[in-house]
Amino acid sequence: MKPLGSVRWPAIAALTAVSTLAQIGQFGIGFMVLPVWLAHQGLDAPRAGLFAASQWTGMLAGLMVAPALVARLGAKKTVALGLTATIIAFPAVSWLSWPLWIAPGVLTGLGIGLRWIANESWLYRLVPEELSGRVVGIHETLIATAGVVAPALAAWSGPVGPVAFIAGVALTLAAAIPLWLTAPEHPVRPVTHEPTVHATAQAAPISALVCLGMVVVAVGGISDGALYGLFPLYANARGMSDTQTTLMLSCLGLGGMALQVPVGWLADRAGFGVTVIVCAAASTFALSIFTLAAPVSWLFPASAFAVGGMNSAFITLGMYAAARSAKAAIVRNMRLVSLAFTASSIVGPLVTGAAMKALGNDMLMWPLAITSGALVVYTLGVCEGRRQLSGPSTAN
Structure with a gap:
């Protein structure tokens, strides 16, 4: 059992902050608010369904490739790649039109998939076994705020203006700050x-x-x-x-x-x-x-x-x-x-x-x-x- 004094609590707090901020930006804005904006651009149900499917397809791809990327690059760089994919996707949506919206849709999902596997596997390796339940509970509660904060932000600012895209980019960039303040892991070799x-x-x-x-x-x-x-x-x-x-x-x-x-x-x-x-x-x-x-x-x-x-x-x-x-x-x-x-x-x-x-x-x-x-x-x-x-x- 690891002594509590040797636990990297600052790293655990930082990686939890990465998850929370990124989830609000990537999922809250990208998966919940963005469809509202697209509906105002005239997207009908089949095309909206195709866009949503493109996001989940990107997430599936991220889940599949993340373990190999973590083994090759390390968790920190893999999380950074996931955040970068989302930062590229948000402005791309505002610049493009259908059917090119599919590309940023895939990127938003890919970013979540990479960050999900890399950041959480890194985080939970740092947590002592005897405290894992409490840390996981706090972590899951915090990332669940994405489903409340992002729609509330859209209700306050209006979901059809540029504020939603700016907020998505800003929150994802904010997640990069605690990430880069955390000492990297060595790549996990198979x-x-x-x-x-x-x-x-x-x-x-x-x-x-x-x-x-x-x-x-x-x-x-x-x-x-x-x-x-x-x-x-x-x-x-x-x-x-x-x-x-x-x-x-x-x-x-x-x-x-x-x-x-x-x-x-x-x-x-x-x-x-x-x-x-x-x-x-x-x-x-x-x-x-x-x-x-x-x-x-x-x-x-x-x-x-x-x-x-x-x-x-x-x-x-x-x-x-x-x-x-x-x-x-x-x-x-x-x-x-x-x-x-x-x-x-x-x-x-x-x-x-x-x-x-x-x-x-x-x-x-x-x-x-x-x-x-x-x-x-x-x-x-x-x-x-x-x-x-x-x-x-x-x-x-």
Whole structure:
């Protein structure tokens, strides 16, 4: 156990600041506010869905190449590359037009993917094991502020002016300051000969728990990709103003911040399968209310809060499943869950955008409600099947 006095607390604080500032700029502005700006440029649902898919495709590419870049260049330079990609992307969006917007869309996602893997792997290697839970909790709470701060900034300044782009660049540049004040790591070279037990665990079949976690996080990815990429078009179809749109995005973010601790507590107390069923059923109900409620009703922000919380809960539960898996295979399982989330986030806006084109922009929430409802049925089937085969469900 590492003595607490030898822990690099300044480096831990600096890298947490990098994550927080970059998440607000890269995800908050790039994935939540930028689609509002694009909707004002006349982007219809299929093209908005294609742009959102390009962002998630870029993130998928970043997740795939980041480990190799960290091994070759080190974590610090890899994070810097991710920040640079975003800094290039924001002004490029304002200079270009469709279909060239796809290129900065890919860059915004690529920047997040590179920063996510490189910065967080660097950060968590510095944290003592006995304090990892508290540090991770603080870190996740801080980066969740992106879903609140960025829409609030857009509501204050107006999402259609240059302020959003300037803020995105400024916040991403600000993240570079604590990054460059932190002493770099040496590049992590691949290990040639791993212990036999570790290699066996990596090659072992994926457990039922992790498989269900991948399905759950895939539903979360579909919802996240479609909701944040296409919400401005839905809001316009419902007659909402720009201020109402950004305020609803803030409600989604607040739900994501506030409801993750209760979801984790429920998973520990009631079991994974039960928690998935509860969250998926709550998501289906909240999405239905969100569609039926009038924008001026109190039910509208309340259901947005619940929708945001349950969307984030799907991601939390996917990571929970990976964390509860065999420790020797945890890196593999975390990667599988992350890739399932990102790949489904590409599919979500494409399929939902096509459905909105055919049925109307106000139909956004119904495909997502159907997906959540299908998760309830699927998880019930998994739990019942496991119960019949071996008694109590191993998903619990």
